[in-house]
Amino acid sequence: MSELKNKKSLVIYFSRADENYAVGYVDKGNTEYIAEYVKDITGASLFKVEPLIPYSKEYSKCILEAKQRVGNAPIKNKINDISEYEVIYIMTPVYWGSYAPEIETAIKDLDFTGRTVRIVTTHEGSGLARVVEDIKKICKNANILNDSIAIKGTDCIRARNKIEEWM
Template sequence: MQALIAYFSRAGENYFSGALRTVPVGNTELAARMLRELTGAELFKIEPLLPYSDDYNECIAQAQDDQRRGARPELREYPDSLEPYDTVYLGYPNYWGTMPMPVFTFLEHFDFSGKTIRPFCTHEGSGLGHSVEDIRRLCPGARVEPGLAIRGTGVQAAEPALRAWCGR
């Protein structure tokens, strides 16, 4: 069984337990890298062609506007095919109860029929929100398994939770 870890993550100024802090690697990317070590799956970073700002407040305004409009931002690239993969681990930060809009773009680009999607998200208190339901709606032919919510401030210590969740 081959697996892909497709994830959206944002470095720069981020929110951590009530304070802003600049980070060189986003929380979801850190979790995705841990998952790669545990599973051996390939990594694919979902990146919008026009990235969100490194400034937290500006990013929030851009991302909220995208969500309000139901935007599907163009992505820099896509995997050539999902054919080789049985399982797709899908990682993202929780943006207002769901996934960032570039993840919607990614999901709508492919037919996930017959695939297993295992969602994981980073958050600062809102968990998975309704993102798993959104994935099920966008990928009706996929088997969407229970997701894992990782608090962003605790991502450095998330390996045991990731290990238990992915069965390693």
């Protein structure tokens, strides 16, 4: 798998700062650490998926907002063409058992033909949950590798070695 490290890569990720389960108020979301480690290790470009309307800073409000956004989650900027990248990393926190709804908005119209996709979730107990199967439904024609990993949110800040091994 190590040759993948040298391919032109893009990380598409969602991550939210502010108050979150288990970590309290943070300036940087858990998944963002993982995206940055992959960038460091592979030279990948980063595309951060951002909601058009930010989520509430309070965790208790955010979880309700996220539920309402399933299937209707506008984002600030879209990426339209991924044809120059051979490997696409999709990274998302687990939200209610699946990806953050904005991830779907970001990837559903992209043409993944011939692209290799690797998936990372961060979570507080659900692991990969339904993320891989739900991404498979929208990334048609992608070569989704069978090596997805799930990293506990509170471990992300110290997960660089784990990511290097995964590479």
